[in-house]
Amino acid sequence: MAEEQSSRPAGEPATEPGPAPEVECKNEDGVLQDPEDPESTGGNGTDISSLEQPLLKRSPTLTASHLAIVGAKVSHIESLDYEIIENDLFKHDWRSRSNVEVLQYIFLKWAMAFLVGLLTGVIASVTNLAIENITGLKMLHMVNLVRERRYWAGFLYFAGVNFALTFVAAVLCVVFAPTAAGPGIPEIKAYLNGVDTPNMFGAPQLIVKIIGSIGAVSSGMDLGKEGPLVHIGACLANLLSQGGEGRWRLRWRWLRYFNNDRDRRDLITCGASSGVCAAFRSPVGGVLFALEEVATWWRSALLWRTFFSTATVVVVLRGFIEVCRDGRCGMFGEGGLILFDVSGVTVHYHVGDLLPVTLVGVLGGLLGALYNHVLHQVLRLYNLINAKGRLAKLALALAVCVFTSAGLYLLPFAVPCTPCDAGLAAAGVCPTVGKSGNFKQFNCPDGYYNDLASLLHATNTDATRNIFSTGTSGEFRLDSLLIFFAIYCVLGLITFGIAVPSGLFLPIILMGSAYGRILALVLAKFVHIDHGLYAVLGAAALMSGSMRMTVSLCVIFLELTNNLLLLPITMFVLLIAKTVGDAFNPSIYEIILDLKGLPFLEPKPETWMKDLTVGELAAAKPRAITLQVVEKVSTVVEVLRSTPHNGFPVVDRPRPGVSELHGLVLRSHLMAVLRKKWFLTEKRRTEEWEAREKFSSTELAEKAGSIDEVQLSPEEMEMYIDLHPFTNTTPYTVVETMSVAKAVVLFRTCALRHMLIIPKFHQISPIVGILTRQDLRAHNILGAFPHLANKRKVH
């Protein structure tokens, strides 16, 4: 049954008996008193509306899809509800909370934040350790084969191990948790905006993300563990707040306080911050990343709690480094945690540096925008491939792996060997064999090193460390850097969309650092700062040009490089790159959100939204389906069965001819009533204690579930439900003459799921329509009102 047709008039009492309510419901299109039939309201409504109102034409054209791509599959997306549902039962519940329970709740919030930080830190440490050891062993053996001039054996070994690692990661991802592919950051961003992507933050996702991330990063592909760590933090937060997953969920009594979207949102913000902090060892950067890029709502109390989480992460990471200092953690155990430390370098600026630094910023913006554009096209293509089935996804991932392995293995043979600096050779630093270092010998004779092998035959973090390293302006040849840049541009574009956990940070850092160094080499005359710092600036510029963050990136780079003197110049570069990038396209995360069809609400309404009223918007939608305060069971069942809506306006008829808006009732609460079969034989208003005795707040916090699970007898269908105890009597309402721009701001700042539109002139009907997230998205509105599109956005 189509959603548009299933509705019933609220103006008439549902007294008709009969076993076939569907037929009755189909007969009518209007839910409210029909405006075309204003006499039914007893007032002379027609002439008022024609006098005072813009002409509201009913043309149901505002169609909004609730579908989005989740892990390469199209799924139904739900919105989250951050509003306080002020119904009788809720009020009774919080009034009955004792002081001890309130303290318990506060303590738990902090304890959860601590646990999120602790676990994220531990998982990040273990992941790092695994990646460093696997990659280290792999590289060691491969280099040995090359040293023995068994080049083909070396290649087969290298590619074979990578293939196996990718296979494990991709199979896990494809079979058990398709949503674990990619970074997960866009979905977290959407979650905190109020979009609940299904199967995103569960235990399977967490486990697949951890193992898959280890496999994918170890296989040498051009992807990072940073994005997945953010997702891991969010998964941990979600699982903790719910007491676990599905059947194995803990149902402790004190966990019930967290069984709401608001507290879960706060905890997931903590988780995301912890993840960034664990990825870059940047506690303040983590908090700011969550604030600038991820979170939609923010307040000081949350600032302190996320800060507490990231502080815990830092302490855990530090403890881990202390433990591994003596080499107790296997090969290269310490490496992955400290990306780059230039605190010892003294930076002096010259006016002459202004030109190359500006160039770094501008190019960063241009390249970032170009990267966003091309990646967008690649992802569209990949979506088509991935939609073909599991085997196609697996094949794509493995093909990218083989291509990457071939590139990484073969390219170093294309550059000539460089003789080691005499001083470095004497110090035993150059060439390096069998350990991580800047001067890989690879296929070169003794006393020589292969600079491209130093960059390509290492973990991605090691490669970053090498290219960031200071005091090495002569180390890398221009042609090596160009090859490095080219291969990582290609890999960065083809790797991201495959079905393994993958982050965007590291590929962009690698690309950016390469072009930074290239620029420093080309403009060597004007460059007075160390070339390693140019690599850092290049990485920052490209990240800003692609991700469009400034403050958090600045702090992350500050905490990565541990050099405050670099700060003003980094700020300068970041702001230029962001400005240039913004001129071309939105940030990469917004592109991904859009591509997945996630209904993200932008912070700023479009200019043309001022030209449209919510009344006009409601008129372009099918009529809202309303219920009466005391409603027939059959009607409720019918409404629930025929629509997927999650909230229904409740209308009261205190006397004949008058109908008032009583409030809004949630689908989940209606389902709870149906499951409990709390029905009345006569049409009456119940006393408050009747519902309170029957329903606990825990039950009401449950998800709605499916209507098909409820079996009702024909007698029960003829009974009544009193909605008074469940109705939120104070939903947020706007008058129909309000502009959409103002309504969007209200909707987003108050984090609503439903917004009721009330008429300006009450006589006609108590409600004009109901707006949800989808109705307020610019794209959807433009579909119904295309003439508005020729106005631009104002920043």
Next chain:
Amino acid sequence: MAEEQSSRPAGEPATEPGPAPEVECKNEDGVLQDPEDPESTGGNGTDISSLEQPLLKRSPTLTASHLAIVGAKVSHIESLDYEIIENDLFKHDWRSRSNVEVLQYIFLKWAMAFLVGLLTGVIASVTNLAIENITGLKMLHMVNLVRERRYWAGFLYFAGVNFALTFVAAVLCVVFAPTAAGPGIPEIKAYLNGVDTPNMFGAPQLIVKIIGSIGAVSSGMDLGKEGPLVHIGACLANLLSQGGEGRWRLRWRWLRYFNNDRDRRDLITCGASSGVCAAFRSPVGGVLFALEEVATWWRSALLWRTFFSTATVVVVLRGFIEVCRDGRCGMFGEGGLILFDVSGVTVHYHVGDLLPVTLVGVLGGLLGALYNHVLHQVLRLYNLINAKGRLAKLALALAVCVFTSAGLYLLPFAVPCTPCDAGLAAAGVCPTVGKSGNFKQFNCPDGYYNDLASLLHATNTDATRNIFSTGTSGEFRLDSLLIFFAIYCVLGLITFGIAVPSGLFLPIILMGSAYGRILALVLAKFVHIDHGLYAVLGAAALMSGSMRMTVSLCVIFLELTNNLLLLPITMFVLLIAKTVGDAFNPSIYEIILDLKGLPFLEPKPETWMKDLTVGELAAAKPRAITLQVVEKVSTVVEVLRSTPHNGFPVVDRPRPGVSELHGLVLRSHLMAVLRKKWFLTEKRRTEEWEAREKFSSTELAEKAGSIDEVQLSPEEMEMYIDLHPFTNTTPYTVVETMSVAKAVVLFRTCALRHMLIIPKFHQISPIVGILTRQDLRAHNILGAFPHLANKRKVH
């Protein structure tokens, strides 16, 4: 005429002629259709309200004062309006804006942010330079007199110069700009929360603040230039956005875009960030300080603009340091800009350090809370003294100055001389005479130094630098530190409230660093970190314990100390201190806000607010005064004359017996109409173009002005005003059954000035009441509903 009595019925058309509308208005108490007289609405409203509603008793007891202490004087406080006033004229104005004008607006926003940063940076540099030079010369001469054993002459010279400097600062402050006293941060915080403190951000305040700050800090009193710099940044931002002050205001056409509260708010946020950045040379810390402590609303675009401002400040400061490097800036010119740099110190933690570090945090919280408590009492006393007149204020400031001078001069004589370390003596570092340094010789023989003189005979920033200095664990004697701590505790309490520009940061840093070092000395056995770092931790803990910030303080200290390794331990200390402090009292800024009576809206509603509906709140207020869509001039004049309200609900009567809410009209718009005498001879609705031709958007953006300036003839008083073009038809409304908790959240998140309460049952009247900031403050509500007070706040 009392506000409660002045009102007129909206249900009746104002047709009675007569020259004495006051009498007519006084006769009636009800504005809306009286609920006690429901028959007038034509419906049987009485039985509905008794059935459905909690008993609303009309007991007008919610009295909220609009007065606050501004610069020791009680003034009338206005709220700011951040809502978009969607009336016909506004809609026409923005629709007529061309693309060029939109780009101009965007460009201007960034240009303003740049200018704010630039000017704040320049002013901070000049202020620093002046303070360092004045203090340097003063100290040099004083020490010379002491070296010549002319102790009394030294004291008289020292005290005399300080007296003169304080005199200049205090006279300026008392005579020209009383609001320039103190730090100004609480007022900025209130401004950004929506409270417009009069005479706060003008040109006199700016000038007095700059000169007064130089004088007060140079006089050696225990106050900092940090708070005043924040205020200076905000003043600059305000003046720039308005094109200047009063008569000298630029009235350029493109400035009109900034003639609204919203854009000014954003720019003042930039100014406050720039001020913090200039004070501590901490660009990220400045942004975070604004975010965490000062701002109420925030969004990403603002994040980037404030970041841009602070980046500009840093570049200016850096350029200034470069210029002064060669000693071109007089004595000690470079000093004041770099507070403390420990980037060279390597920090190693031991588990044993956990105890003393925790102790630093706990004590910081306790001392901070104690400081807040005692300062509160001192400020209450000072308010009494300051209220006695200008001479009393001046005398208080000068008394504190003399006491400070005596303490600073005499106390170093109380401690014995310490012999210099042989190595330091050989290096010429110890003792220091005639320049800034750690080992002041003062009254000691050669080869000896007076450690207390090193701390007391220096600018406050130099003192901080000395006490923060690393590698000096043996330099300061315990008794010297105890004396230092004791005198600065006393000075920190008695100095803050006097009538000179004064910051809170530095006094707290000095106190905190002293107790940090004392703790390190006492617990020397357990201490493995440098004592200088303990001073830093102590300062951070005390600041957190008093000001209750964490993230921004953490970043400020990170940027001050330039040492990332200190970060986790700083976070730990800050969070402990904040938690301990929060257990006792609110932050010092909240205490000052409360003391001044500024109606600040807290971010979190009180728990008991869930127990009260906005309808009950409105019932405790005098009835709202409403106007009709086409209203008599005499009525408008009467309403404006008799009430100070800034918004009036406008009610429409489309047909007899029905009255509808049309919207809200602002006092300033009514005043504009009266000034222009845009009156109608008959009672009719005007066409849209009629008002558009008459009123420009610039005129409508002007402040209201006084009603007494408008002179109207008796004939004009009998004419009519059409309010249609000026009425915001979509004010934010809430239903009377909404809980106050939910209403407060809506009010604050949407940054409202007025919130209309509409009835749940429309038949009675179109509006139940109007809520403003004052009505939603916990303190005011508890005055009217004292029984709610026995519920506590939930965090």
